[in-house]
Amino acid sequence: xxxxxxxxxxxxxxxxxxxxxxxxxxxxxxxxxxxxxxxxxxxxxxxxxxxxxxxxxxxxxxxxxxxxxxxxxxxxxxxxxxxxxxxxxxxxxxxxxxxxxxxxxxxxxxxxxxxxxxxxxxxxxxxxxxxxxxxxxxxxxxxxxxxxxxxxxxxxxxxxxxxxxxxxxxxxxxxxxxxxxxxxxxxxxxxxxxxxxxxxxxxxxxxxxxxxx
Numbered sequence: 655x656x657x658x659x660x661x662x663x664x665x666x667x668x669x670x671x672x673x674x675x676x677x678x679x680x681x682x683x684x685x686x687x688x689x690x691x692x693x694x695x696x697x698x699x700x701x702x703x704x705x706x707x708x709x710x711x712x713x714x715x716x717x718x719x720x721x722x723x724x725x726x727x728x729x730x731x732x733x734x735x736x737x738x739x740x741x742x743x744x745x746x747x748x749x750x751x752x753x754x755x756x757x758x759x760x761x762x763x764x765x766x767x768x769x770x771x772x773x774x775x776x777x778x779x780x781x782x783x784x785x786x787x788x789x790x791x792x793x794x795x796x797x798x799x800x801x802x803x804x805x806x807x808x809x810x811x812x813x814x815x816x817x818x819x820x821x822x823x824x825x826x827x828x829x830x831x832x833x834x835x836x837x838x839x840x841x842x843x844x845x846x847x848x849x850x851x852x853x854x855x856x857x858x859x860x861x862x863x864x865x866x867x
Contacts, residue, residue: 656831659838660845661861664818664854667826671845673838676791676831677705677742683779684744685790687798688751692718692728692735697797706740706747713737714749731760732770734778744789748778752794755801765808768794772812780823787827795837806841810852818853 656674672679676698686702689695692714694703703710717735718728729735731751739747753760753767760767771793779785792809794800813828832838849856860866 656829658861659842659858661857661866662814662852662854663857664814666817666822667828668857669813669817669828669854670830671838671841672829672831673833673835674831675833676789677702679789679829679831680743681787681789681827681829682744682784683746683748683782683788684739684742685748685750685775685788685793687791687793687796688729688749689754690727690730690751692749698791699796702742702747706742710737710740710747732767732774734771734774736778736782745784746782748775750775750778750793752798753800755794755799756797764794764800765804768800768805768808769812772809772816776816776823779825785823785825787829788825789829789831792830792832792837795832795834802837802840803844806837806844807848810841810844810848814853 656672656679658670658672660671662669687699689699694700721728729749729751731753734748734750736746736748750771752771753764755761755764779788792805795805816823817828857866
């Protein structure tokens with residue numbers, strides 16, 4: 655089980671930042687950081703596709719082939735598609751393509767593209783049942799090289815707003831899971847600096863004392 659690092663209570667549910675292996679974290683919906691070919695050839699994308707098994711690879715190939723019939727990318731940056739999670743510990747798997755900051759044209763607009771990626775994820779989640787618990791890695795990091803501190807801040811701003819503002823997304827728990835110590839340290843710094851500015855209320859201290867579920 656992943657170690658809980660940050661706990662924040664929002665209007666519609668709880669958001670936790672966790673340190674651990676996302677492949678072992680259970681949820682209703684799991685998010686995979688995909689590439690635009692849905693190919694699963696590097697980084698966490700590859701690890702998750704391998705863990706899900708050959709049925710996922712076949713499903714991704716089928717989606718890609720259908721999209722290419724109309725001259726579309728299988729899943730362009732800022733877009734998302736959903737499949738079964740197969741051997742991963744979830745019901746649904748949302749493939750989300752974040753900005754690849756190794757590419758200057760995407761790096762230039764990385765903030766806007768990251769927001770677009772999360773919005774695409776939110777739209778996919780809204781169509782799924784069950785969706786009580788959503789498990790996701792930070793989007794755009796790993797091999798896509800999004801600057802860690804900026805990504806950590808944007809991720810918290812976007813996810814916390816989703817769970818605290820506007821309409822109820824129907825999600826009770828969001829688990830942001832990473833095993834990258836550098837990213838996690840940046841997340842801790844960002845949270846410490848801006849905790850009073852984020853949506854929701856911090857419950858980390860109460861959680862650590864065993865006084866918060």
